[in-house]
Amino acid sequence: MSKRVIFRRLACASKPCPEFGYWEFANQREYLDHAKRVREWRCLRHDHPEKVLSLENPRREWISEPAARSERFPDLPDLFFGSHGFLHGDGYYAYAKDFPAGTRIRVTAEVLLPNPTPTPEPKETRS
Numbered sequence: 172m173s174k175r176v177i178f179r180r181l182a183c184a185s186k187p188c189p190e191f192g193y194w195e196f197a198n199q200r201e202y203l204d205h206a207k208r209v210r211e212w213r214c215l216r217h218d219h220p221e222k223v224l225s226l227e228n229p230r231r232e233w234i235s236e237p238a239a240r241s242e243r244f245p246d247l248p249d250l251f252f253g254s255h256g257f258l259h260g261d262g263y264y265a266y267a268k269d270f271p272a273g274t275r276i277r278v279t280a281e282v283l284l285p286n287p288t289p290t291p292e293p294k295e296t297r298s
C-alpha cells in the first residue's frame with residue numbers, strides 16, 4: 172500500500188504577489204510541524220529581492236570566506252570556505268583543500284540577453 176503524501180501550498184504574503192510555495196510531507200506530523208513553524212511565507216522576490224536577477228539587476232557576485240581551518244571541527248586538517256570544505260554550483264566545483272589558505276571563491280551570475288530580434292522586412296506585395 173502506498174503512503175499518502177500531504178501537500179501544502181502557501182501564497183506569498185506580499186500581496187498581490189502571484190507566487191506560491193509548495194511543500195510535500197510524508198505524514199500528518201511533519202505537515203503539522205511545518206504549519207506550526209511556517210505560518211507565513213514570502214517568495215524570493217520579496218524575501219531577497221536584491222538577489223533576484225532581473226533586467227534592472229542583471230549581475231550578481233558572491234565571494235566566499237577565505238579558505239581556513241574549520242572552526243567547528245578544528246582537528247580536521249582540511250581547509251574550509253567558511254563552513255564548507257566543498258563549494259559547487261552550476262558550472263563549477265571547488266575543494267578548499269586544493270588551494271592555499273586564504274583563497275576565496277568568487278561566483279558571478281549574469282544575465283545574457285539574446286540579441287535583439289531583427290524586425291522582419293515587410294513582404295513585397297504586387298498589385
Ligand SMILES: [Zn+2]
Binds near residue numbers: 184185213214217
Ligand atoms: Zn512574493
